[in-house]
Amino acid sequence: MTREEIHEKVADVLVQALGVSRAEIKPETSLVGDLEAESIDFLDIIFRLEKTFGIEVARGELFPQEMLRDPQLVQGGKLTEAGVAALRDRFNFTDLSQLTVGQNVEELVNDLLTVRTIVDYVESKLRLASSATV
Structure with missing residues (x-):
């Protein structure tokens, strides 16, 4: 999966979890400052990331x-x-x-806590998962 594909899927997750417009989501967008995400939203974001990318996000690992x-x-x-x-x-x-x-x-x-950070995180998790299966 390319970085651009990861970004698109992360953007979809954030639109669904936070009810924001797709146009608001750029790499430098702050989840808290720009999208007004709160603690409860982070749980939903994590759940959706795990489901979308087939990864496991350990408690405190991303937020x-x-x-x-x-x-x-x-x-x-x-x-x-x-x-x-x-x-x-x-x-x-x-x-x-x-x-x-x-x-x-x-x-x-x-x-x-920006969109870029989430994309970096997912990209690293997917890279680790693919190297573990090789």
Whole structure:
């Protein structure tokens, strides 16, 4: 499956889960900031991604809400050095080079949870699945 095909299917998932217009969905679109997704929506998105792509999304693997409540990773609403390292490790499927110590977590959620991030995630899961079956 090409990256473009993955993007199209991710867009379909988001249209169905969030009731948004297809025109609103671009790679840089923020799920929270632009599409106003909430915690309950993330469950629906995960369910639909699993069904659409035949993948399993482990709890917290794509949406890091629990990590961002960990006092070792976030202090005073800002990322710690350990938080940056943990997020880069968890999200090793996408580019987090812009992540910095002291970054505001609320802004980070908008920047991190984008359509591009979901496409990167699905692409990495499909790549792992195909290499496991070879």
